[in-house]
Amino acid sequence: MAASASSRIFTSPSPKKPSSLSWTVPLSSGFGVATVALPRSSNRQPRRFLVFAMDARPTVLVAEKLGEAGLELLKDFANVDCSYNLSPEELCTKISLCDAMIVRSGTKVSREVFESSGGRLKVVGRAGVGIDNVDLAAATEHGCLVVNAPTANTVAAAEHGIALLTAMARNVAQADASVKAGKWQRNKYVGVSLVGKTLAVMGFGKACQGLGMHVIAHDPYAPADRARAIGVELVSFDEAIATADFISLHMPLTPATSKILNDENFAKMKKGVRIVNVARGGVIDEEALVKALDAGIVAQAALDVFTQEPPPKDSKLVQHENVTVTPHLGASTMEAQEGVAIEIAEAVVGALKGELAATAVNAPMVPAEVLAELKPFVVLAEKLGRLAVQLVAGGSGVKSIKVSYASARAPDDLDTRLLRAMITKGLIEPISNVFVNLVNADFTAKQRGLRISEERIVLDGSPESPLEFIQVQIANVESRFASAISGSGEIKVEGRVKDGIPHLTKVGSFEVDVSLEGSIILCSQVDQPGMIGKVGSILGEEGVNVSFMSVGRIAPRKQAVMAIGVDDQPSKDSLKRIGEIPAIEEFVFLKL
Ligand SMILES: NC(=O)c1ccc[n+]([C@@H]2O[C@H](COP(=O)([O-])OP(=O)(O)OC[C@H]3O[C@@H](n4cnc5c(N)ncnc54)[C@H](O)[C@@H]3O)[C@@H](O)[C@H]2O)c1
Numbered sequence: 001m002a003a004s005a006s007s008r009i010f011t012s013p014s015p016k017k018p019s020s021l022s023w024t025v026p027l028s029s030g031f032g033v034a035t036v037a038l039p040r041s042s043n044r045q046p047r048r049f050l051v052f053a054m055d056a057r058p059t060v061l062v063a064e065k066l067g068e069a070g071l072e073l074l075k076d077f078a079n080v081d082c083s084y085n086l087s088p089e090e091l092c093t094k095i096s097l098c099d100a101m102i103v104r105s106g107t108k109v110s111r112e113v114f115e116s117s118g119g120r121l122k123v124v125g126r127a128g129v130g131i132d133n134v135d136l137a138a139a140t141e142h143g144c145l146v147v148n149a150p151t152a153n154t155v156a157a158a159e160h161g162i163a164l165l166t167a168m169a170r171n172v173a174q175a176d177a178s179v180k181a182g183k184w185q186r187n188k189y190v191g192v193s194l195v196g197k198t199l200a201v202m203g204f205g206k207a208c209q210g211l212g213m214h215v216i217a218h219d220p221y222a223p224a225d226r227a228r229a230i231g232v233e234l235v236s237f238d239e240a241i242a243t244a245d246f247i248s249l250h251m252p253l254t255p256a257t258s259k260i261l262n263d264e265n266f267a268k269m270k271k272g273v274r275i276v277n278v279a280r281g282g283v284i285d286e287e288a289l290v291k292a293l294d295a296g297i298v299a300q301a302a303l304d305v306f307t308q309e310p311p312p313k314d315s316k317l318v319q320h321e322n323v324t325v326t327p328h329l330g331a332s333t334m335e336a337q338e339g340v341a342i343e344i345a346e347a348v349v350g351a352l353k354g355e356l357a358a359t360a361v362n363a364p365m366v367p368a369e370v371l372a373e374l375k376p377f378v379v380l381a382e383k384l385g386r387l388a389v390q391l392v393a394g395g396s397g398v399k400s401i402k403v404s405y406a407s408a409r410a411p412d413d414l415d416t417r418l419l420r421a422m423i424t425k426g427l428i429e430p431i432s433n434v435f436v437n438l439v440n441a442d443f444t445a446k447q448r449g450l451r452i453s454e455e456r457i458v459l460d461g462s463p464e465s466p467l468e469f470i471q472v473q474i475a476n477v478e479s480r481f482a483s484a485i486s487g488s489g490e491i492k493v494e495g496r497v498k499d500g501i502p503h504l505t506k507v508g509s510f511e512v513d514v515s516l517e518g519s520i521i522l523c524s525q526v527d528q529p530g531m532i533g534k535v536g537s538i539l540g541e542e543g544v545n546v547s548f549m550s551v552g553r554i555a556p557r558k559q560a561v562m563a564i565g566v567d568d569q570p571s572k573d574s575l576k577r578i579g580e581i582p583a584i585e586e587f588v589f590l591k592l
């Protein structure tokens with residue numbers, strides 16, 4: 001048996017309970033679950049039930065124009081509120097009534113929007129590629145999934161880039177305006193040819209297409225073999241800007257690409273370079289571009305995107321005679337808009353149903369086949385987390401948790417992010433009023449100062465099942481049930497999946513076997529006859545159904561732990577009577 005360990009340090013958002021009906025996605029079993037939040041003053045636990053059991057439909061705010069086919073898909077599942085051109089204040093007011101929102105690039109989904117949602121907003125869908133208008137950190141902190149539509153407008157954007165490139169080279173827009181103004185200036189609008197020129201594509205993603213030119217590309221993250229396969233040479237940033245006759249920008253706006261074309265970099269370019277930007281305005285320092293145009297370093301620019309959209313009317317850049325502009329039209333073809341509408345509607349509806357999104361931007365993407373296999377272990381993981389934390393004595397601050405996954409699979413063959421998120425959910429939800437899901441699990445753990453380390457226990461044997469067992473250990477705490485402390489001093493629970501059903505198989509050093517359904521009573525006593533009967537008859541008198549019973553002992557007539565699964569919660573009186581059975585040294589009732 002070999003083991004390797006890695007630890008991640010995590011820390012809590014100020015707990016916020018939704019003030020009304022809210023959706024929690026994605027959840028343990030992959031089902032969508034609705035969480036009915038009680039008023040803040042209530043001490044009762046929120047109740048959860050399957051989406052499909054609900055008569056209330058979720059509400060989706062469509063904040064920018066979306067293709068009809070996408071709207072139809074949404075309407076089959078949700079109440080759809082199409083409200084365009086909302087002011088930031090109007091958006092913040094409306095959002096508390098919405099479970100999901102769909103935007104394009106024209107809506108800022110700021111931290112205030114997530115804060116104003118009161119926890120109800122669970123999915124933001126971006127009907128397009130760029131998610132720079134969505135505050136991803138705030139979305140994650142509020143447990144809100146962000147999905148985009150990364151493929152459907154790619155061709156449209158590439159086509160627009162080519163349109164701008166050729167139109168710029170041949171002064172189409174300027175010449176058009178001149179003819180319409182009654183002039184005939186054939187000498188003024190002599191263009192440049194593209195043939196034989198070098199085009200530098202900055203950002204070798206989906207939008208990059210060749211034009212029969214000598215194409216070089218710069219992309220720090222693109223695989224060189226993919227570029228080579230289509231005859232494109234990947235070069236450094238400096239080489240790209242220094243050798244290009246045309247530079248076409250296709251990278252996302254990130255802290256690293258913000259104003260990447262600036263005074264310093266314009267100075268490195270070939271005099272007379274021409275620039276096309278269908279990516280994001282913010283990747284160019286627009287003041288520097290005006291200077292470079294005036295100085296003749298940049299002969300022409302064709303811009304579809306701007307730092308501020310729409311740009312100010314008196315923008316020197318827009319008004320520059322060597323600049324061709326379009327109003328962010330890259331994705332605006334009939335076909336692309338129908339495509340993104342369907343892509344984003346499917347992603348948003350899927351996320352509201354609790355399916356894991358293939359285009360999630362701020363949560364792990366788990367392929368459907370992996371999810372199907374892991375499903376019972378996902379339930380096991382959450383329940384082990386719930387059990388472990390309820391075994392901690394009040395006043396012991398939980399800080400350090402070790403999770404061990406025992407599997408015969410190769411370490412790379414088991415993605416534990418989903419399991420870790422569900423253990424975190426199980427650990428945190430019983431002791432707080434924070435709702436934890438796959439999106440915010442790591443963040444929430446980090447905020448609460450939980451250190452969760454993960455360890456793989458590599459087993460010999462058949463790797464048919466993804467996991468043999470999961471162990472959760474909490475170190476440096478006292479337990480309400482001393483027998484749950486293992487030989488090495490941690491609270492320890494271990495579970496396995498049997499016939500698709502999660503079972504608790506170890507508590508401290510004691511082997512037990514009880515299915516993790518309903519609730520559990522753990523009793524510790526010196527092994528002796530009649531104990532199961534005594535506890536069983538107290539529960540039976542009250543009509544509490546016992547689903548499972550199991551005794552784990554060190555040796556006959558020595559210390560033992562009895563685990564009893566019950567379908568319903570016994571009354572306080574019954575629990576008191578169990579505690580009064582003379583042979584029982586300690587007992588604990590644990591809710592699953
Ligand atoms: N004008 C429009 O209407 C329109 C339409 C679609 C896409 N876009 C924008 O175009 C851009 C590209 O879209 P895409 O679909 O090709 O995205 P993509 O994610 O497929 O490609 C982006 C590429 O940029 C690369 N990149 C990241 N940082 C870089 C850096 N510092 N230097 C160079 N390359 C870097 C990435 O590795 C990736 O390969 C995005 O900004 C997107 O928002 C605009």
Ligand SMILES: O=C(O)[C@H](O)COP(=O)(O)O
Pocket residue numbers: 104105106127128129130131153328330331332
């Ligand atoms: O990133 C994108 O997908 C494009 O910029 C398109 O933006 P739009 O949906 O606002 O046209």
